[in-house]
Amino acid sequence: MLRLAGLANAGSRRLPEWAVWLAGLIPLAWLVWLTFTGGLGVDPVRGIEHRLGKTGLWFLIGTLAIPPLRALTGVNLLRHRRAVGLLSFLYIALHLTAWIWLEMGLLWAQAIRDLARRPYLFFGITAFLLLLPLALTSNKAAIRGLGRNWRRLHLLVWPAAGLGVLHYLWQMKIVSAEGWIWAAILAALLIWRVIQPWIRTRRQKIRPGIRAESLSD
Numbered sequence: 001m002l003r004l005a006g007l008a009n010a011g012s013r014r015l016p017e018w019a020v021w022l023a024g025l026i027p028l029a030w031l032v033w034l035t036f037t038g039g040l041g042v043d044p045v046r047g048i049e050h051r052l053g054k055t056g057l058w059f060l061i062g063t064l065a066i067p068p069l070r071a072l073t074g075v076n077l078l079r080h081r082r083a084v085g086l087l088s089f090l091y092i093a094l095h096l097t098a099w100i101w102l103e104m105g106l107l108w109a110q111a112i113r114d115l116a117r118r119p120y121l122f123f124g125i126t127a128f129l130l131l132l133p134l135a136l137t138s139n140k141a142a143i144r145g146l147g148r149n150w151r152r153l154h155l156l157v158w159p160a161a162g163l164g165v166l167h168y169l170w171q172m173k174i175v176s177a178e179g180w181i182w183a184a185i186l187a188a189l190l191i192w193r194v195i196q197p198w199i200r201t202r203r204q205k206i207r208p209g210i211r212a213e214s215l216s217d
């Protein structure tokens with residue numbers, strides 16, 4: 001296990017950020033291909049919307065899973081967390097764009113009527129608005145400028161993910177296990193995030209020499 005984690009970490013250290021972006025854009029390239037080859041079935045707009053929403057959710061949960069992955073397995077992907085988070089924002093922004101442009105035809109009055117008809121869209125929009133300042137401050141200048149407040153601000157990712165999952169669960173026409181699996185994963189990640197400071201303190205008591213940096217997320 002340790003050997004595998006070591007190999008994964010060596011690979012991760014060597015992996016440039018652009019390669020993570022390239023890999024993260026594969027689902028988008030695949031979606032473009034399906035759109036132009038008629039691979040999205042009878043309702044391509046719905047297909048585009050749904051695929052973008054799901055991919056955004058995968059990346060969002062993926063971002064939150066990076067610290068526990070390191071704590072539980074030793075695999076350290078922290079240096080790629082920013083790219084994964086920004087990829088999540090990109091897909092969610094495209095998901096929103098698909099709704100307003102392809103489904104609503106940029107007709108704002110119709111969009112407002114749709115919001116009243118499908119209240120779960122409010123959850124989605126609120127989640128997007130919470131993610132917006134995070135995406136805008138995911139750069140070195142903002143991290144330096146905001147200091148400790150940067151960490152506080154980025155805790156908004158949790159309510160955003162919660163609202164994203166609620167939005168997903170509510171829009172399901174047929175109850176499917178998938179939505180609940182995402183909800184369970186998010187709940188497990190949140191529990192881990194809440195108990196993690198306690199685990200950290202206990203570990204420090206047991207092994208006082210442990211480097212503070214190796215415990216931070």
Ligand code: HEM
Pocket residue numbers: 046049050051053054056057060092095096099121123124125126127128160161163164165167168171
């Ligand atoms: C964090 C933010 C969001 C996440 C994680 C998210 C995720 C999802 C997911 C996973 C689906 C279902 C995909 C499927 O069943 O295959 C979905 C559907 C949908 N989302 Fe979002 N979404 C978000 C924000 C938004 C926003 C801002 C809008 C725009 C108002 C929006 C509009 C829609 C629409 C129209 C659907 C299709 C619903 C239907 O078929 O009735 N979403 N979203």
